[in-house]
Amino acid sequence: MLYEKLRVYANGDVYPFHMPGHKRFGEADLPYGIDITEIDGFDNLHEPRGCLRELQETAADLFGSRYAFALVNGSTVGVLAAIRAMTKDGDRVLIARNSHMAVYHAAELCRLDVKYLMPELINGFGIFSSVSPASVERALSEDPEISLVVITSPTYEGIISNVKSIAAICHRYGARLFVDEAHGAHFPFSDRFPHSAITCGADASVVSLHKTLPAMTQTALLLTNSEELSKGLKRRLSVFETSSPSYVLLASIDRCLSFLKHSDEAFDEYTERLSAFYEAAGSLRHLSVPYDGIINNEAVFDFDFGKLNIFCNGCMSGKALMDALRADYHLELEMALGGRALAMTSVCDTDEGFDRLLRALKEIDSRCTESDHAEPCAACPLPQKRYAVHDALEQDGVMLDICQAEGKVSREYVRAYPPGVPLLVPGEVIDRDVLSQLSALEAAENVILTDSSAFPLISIIG
Ligand SMILES: Cc1ncc(COP(=O)(O)O)c(C=O)c1O
Secondary structure (H helix, E strand, O other): OHHHHHHHHHHOOOEEEOOOOOOOOOOOOOOHHHOOOOOOOOOOOOOOOOHHHHHHHHHHHHHOOOEEEEEOOHHHHHHHHHHHHOOOOOOEEEEEOOOOHHHHHHHHHOOOEEEEEOOOEOOOOOOEOOOOHHHHHHHHHHOOOEEEEEEEOOOOOOEEOOHHHHHHHHHHOOOEEEEEOHHHOOHHHOOOOOOOOHHHOOOEEEEEHHHHOOOOOOOEEEEEOOHHHHHHHHHHHHHHOOOOOOHHHHHHHHHHHHHHHOOHHHHHHHHHHHHHHHHHHOOOOOOEOOOHHHHOOOOOOEEOOOEEEEEOOOOOOHHHHHHHHHHHHOEEEOEEEOOEEEEEOOOOOOHHHHHHHHHHHHHHHHHOOOOOOOOOOOOOOOOOEOOOHHHHHOOOEEEEEHHHOOOOEEOOOEEEOOOOOEEEOOOEEOOHHHHHHHHHHHHOOOOEEOOOOOOOEEEEEO
16 A cells, blocks of 8 residues: 555656755665665675775765764664764763754663753844854853763754864863754855865764665664774664665665765755845745845854745645645655744755746745734743653653643643744743743644643643
């Protein structure tokens, strides 16, 4: 059934403005012929000495790091392995609160003592800004026990932090820096994109090849320049990553690396397409796809313009825009949240794809009238933390409707997915700000996920 459904999708005319970055270019049949795992003559991912070692050396070369680990369980396994390798149980860490769930899961597994950094919202856009070096410095100077800082750069929306300054500050205070760069695998391949985290001094970073490059879903790389850390990463990957790595995925990494070796022209064309798109989208009257407004904002260090953030500015919800693009124009976007939607682009997009999106947005824009739809959801202030995540999870819980839970302590993660950034973390107090944020997301038809139940039921500490 699933296979047939996928074939129908593959043979249809829906254009993908979503992951994976290869944009479904290529064969749609399942590659049984090359689907093996570690048999004689094909090396061993956990102890590479032959073709996989060569593949990882090529990756390190291309991505500008000393060591690169090929991953077949997504950036998720890279985040788990890196945070485990860079901490001992109970260590104090500083985590940007707009991190992906994988970071929270790592902190939970390692029983870390977490402090959060809450990036501000970008004025008028309702999306998280860069993590400011000053906020990292403040946190580290106030708490010398912090041994690891974890930030996400770029964010899902393409917002970049000043990794170079943040890395220098971390090192001055004796802390290490791990950057979740899952959405920035394409950065090294055009100077129209920001510098990559590993070349800016991060101790380790993870990049999802599958998100923005021509590689299959679940492929990623874990990067470091430190020999000592590379040993820890190798050991931890053998804990968290499958012992039967898919050679189909590894071959896809290999093909992606071969493409990257000769990709200058393709990236020039891609970035020109992006520039032309932003310029043409400037004529939209109600919807907007801002570039200058984001990049010139003082809370933004830099922006990956490959992420097309489409703002509805009160005309409709992001979900309604995403639905209209799918139903009427056969364009599938990556996600919608509150009053905005996100189209993810890659070097594999075509002129035809960009033209279709532009024409569709112009038509929808011409039908828009000012209306009373919700503006982009504002982020809440950081909820009050009553318990560490692992402590909260070990307590007894009771189920309650979220409407009756004000003032109670959550025993689970509550998030809209995508983007997978939790609004509530186990151990945090459910306050009025979170409740109104959740109602705004529900009003914009976003799906709210919890771990143990069907929202609006939520597990609280009983
Ligand atoms: C910021 C961020 N980090 C990590 C991940 C996990 O990456 P993967 O899907 O490659 O496991 C995601 C997934 O969307 C993400 O958005």
